[in-house]
Amino acid sequence: DTEVTQTPKHLVMGMTNKKSLKCEQHMGHRAMYWYKQKAKKPPELMFVYSYEKLSINESVPSRFSPECPNSSLLNLHLHALQPEDSALYLCASSQAVANTGELFFGEGSRLTVL
Amino acid sequence: DAKTTQPNSMESNEEEPVHLPCNHSTISGTDYIHWYRQLPSQGPEYVIHGLTSNVNNRMASLAIAEDRKSSTLILHRATLRDAAVYYCILVVAGNQFYFGTGTSLTVIP
Numbered sequence: 001d002t003e004v005t006q007t008p009k010h011l012v013m014g015m016t017n018k019k020s021l022k023c024e025q026h027m028g029h030r031a032m033y034w035y036k037q038k039a040k041k042p043p044e045l046m047f048v049y050s051y052e053k054l055s056i057n058e059s060v061p062s063r064f065s066p067e068c069p070n071s072s073l074l075n076l077h078l079h080a081l082q083p084e085d086s087a088l089y090l091c092a093s094s095q096a097v098a099n100t101g102e103l104f105f106g107e108g109s110r111l112t113v114l
Numbered sequence: 115d116a117k118t119t120q121p122n123s124m125e126s127n128e129e130e131p132v133h134l135p136c137n138h139s140t141i142s143g144t145d146y147i148h149w150y151r152q153l154p155s156q157g158p159e160y161v162i163h164g165l166t167s168n169v170n171n172r173m174a175s176l177a178i179a180e181d182r183k184s185s186t187l188i189l190h191r192a193t194l195r196d197a198a199v200y201y202c203i204l205v206v207a208g209n210q211f212y213f214g215t216g217t218s219l220t221v222i223p
Contacts, residue, residue, distance in 0.1 A: 042213035096208075098209040099145075099209065105158050
C-alpha cells in the first residue's frame with residue numbers, strides 16, 4: 001500500500017468555524033508533512049513531523065494547528081481562518097530521512113473559507 | 115525565498131526528448147536535488163533524485179552540473195501523459211523539501 005489518504009477532499013467553512021483535515025498512511029513512514037498550495041503556485045512547506053514530534057514549523061499562523069496522534073495519522077486543525085487561507089492542502093509522508101528517498105503525496109484537501 | 119529557479123513553461127513535440135533546466139546556485143554540499151511532477155488535480159509525484167552523479171531511472175534521467183549549481187531533467191521520449199508541472203526541489207537537512215517555481219510542460223501531438 002503506497003497511498004496517502006486525505007479527508008475530506010473538499011471543505012467549505014466560515015471564518016468562525018473549527019474544522020480539521022486528516023491524513024493517513026500505512027507505509028511505516030516516520031516523517032509526515034503538511035503543504036499549502038495556492039492556484040498555479042508551487043506547494044509551500046508548512047509543517048514537518050518526525051517520529052511524531054513537530055520538527056519544522058515554517059512560521060505558520062497559529063490558526064493552523066497540526067497534530068500527529070500516532071505514526072500513521074496527521075491532522076491539521078483549522079480555526080478562525082481567513083479567506084486568503086483558501087487553498088489546496090497537501091499531506092505527504094516519507095522515511096524519517098527522506099533526502100535519499102521520496103515523498104508520497106495525497107491528492108489534497110481543497111479548502112474554501114467564506 | 116525560492117531555492118531553485120526554473121522556466122515558467124516549455125513545449126515539446128510528442129516522441130521527442132525534453133530537457134528541463136533548473137538553477138540552484140545556493141546549494142550546499144549536503145543538499146539533494148529532487149524532481150517531482152504534478153498533474154492537474156493530483157498531488158505531486160516523485161520523478162528522480164541525485165546528489166552529485168548523473169542518475170537514470172525508468173521515468174527520466176538527471177544530469178547534475180559539476181559545480182552542482184544547476185541540473186537538467188531529461189525525458190527521453192515525451193508522451194501526452196508527461197504533460198504536467200515539473201518541480202525542481204532542494205532537500206535540506208534530510209527532510210525539508212522546498213519546491214521551486216515549477217515548469218509547465220506542454221506536449222504537442
